[in-house]
Amino acid sequence: MRILVIGGNGMLGHSVVEKLRALGHEVVVGGRHNADVDVDISSPESIREMYEAVPNLDHVISTAGQTTAMPLADMKPEDNDLSVQSKLLGQVNLVLIGQHYLKDNGSFTLTTGVKKDDPIAGGASAAMANGGITAFVKSAAIDLERGLRINSISPNIVEESFEQQKEIFMGFTPVPLSKVSDAFVKSVVGKQTGQEYKIYS
Ligand SMILES: NC(=O)c1ccc[n+]([C@@H]2O[C@H](COP(=O)([O-])OP(=O)(O)OC[C@H]3O[C@@H](n4cnc5c(N)ncnc54)[C@H](OP(=O)(O)O)[C@@H]3O)[C@@H](O)[C@H]2O)c1
Numbered sequence: 001m002r003i004l005v006i007g008g009n010g011m012l013g014h015s016v017v018e019k020l021r022a023l024g025h026e027v028v029v030g031g032r033h034n035a036d037v038d039v040d041i042s043s044p045e046s047i048r049e050m051y052e053a054v055p056n057l058d059h060v061i062s063t064a065g066q067t068t069a070m071p072l073a074d075m076k077p078e079d080n081d082l083s084v085q086s087k088l089l090g091q092v093n094l095v096l097i098g099q100h101y102l103k104d105n106g107s108f109t110l111t112t113g114v115k116k117d118d119p120i121a122g123g124a125s126a127a128m129a130n131g132g133i134t135a136f137v138k139s140a141a142i143d144l145e146r147g148l149r150i151n152s153i154s155p156n157i158v159e160e161s162f163e164q165q166k167e168i169f170m171g172f173t174p175v176p177l178s179k180v181s182d183a184f185v186k187s188v189v190g191k192q193t194g195q196e197y198k199i200y201s
Helices: 011-022 044-053 077-098 124-143 159-165 177-189
Strands: 002-006 026-031 059-062 107-111 149-155 195-199
Touching: 002 011, 011 026, 011 177, 044 077, 059 077, 059 177, 077 107, 077 124, 107 124, 107 177, 124 149, 124 195, 149 177, 177 195
Parallel strands: 002 026, 002 059, 059 107, 107 149, 149 195
Antiparallel strands: none
């Protein structure tokens, strides 16, 4: 299968790329820097150019998308825009545009995160994006045509990221990165659609 992993140079994405390549799949990495194909998911035009540059895709995975982390009391509408334009609409637009490019029976796998279910201070903007993606995936699954599937992965903080973020995730028990990347593989190679895989323990 030919699989595009947007964010494939990052912590989660790199692990997913390695697993898919080990299974013999052809993987193309997307991102803004040092990627096989340049894309900024916050720009619909950039997404269109990416799909034109990488034809004959079976599956698309997104482990990309930025969010704002700051106290709600300080947050202004414009501070929230990053989460909306990048993690929320960026991933939604990968599907809205990509549905016309993927081969029959392909799939989309998007990324959310534990903050929507287990709130942390300063996490409201990320939680908003995560919740929006979850709802979109559930509904989009019944509308997608040509056998296209869609799922989302909601990881807890992973062990490999915990040291850097332990102050804000104090009291959380991190999960192995490998367990999270397994869920992405399951979404791609399996047959399920409209699912949310929560990897919280
Ligand atoms: N790490 C964790 O423990 C954890 C836990 C729960 C949820 N998550 C979620 O999982 C996702 C990935 O996390 P991560 O830790 O792997 O982050 P990361 O290491 O920062 O990787 C993110 C990747 O996405 C790319 N990217 C970011 N913004 C982009 C954009 N606008 N367009 C295209 N590519 C973009 C980055 O590459 P460029 O900068 O080159 O574009 C980078 O390769 C995030 O949504 C995060 O909230 C992570």
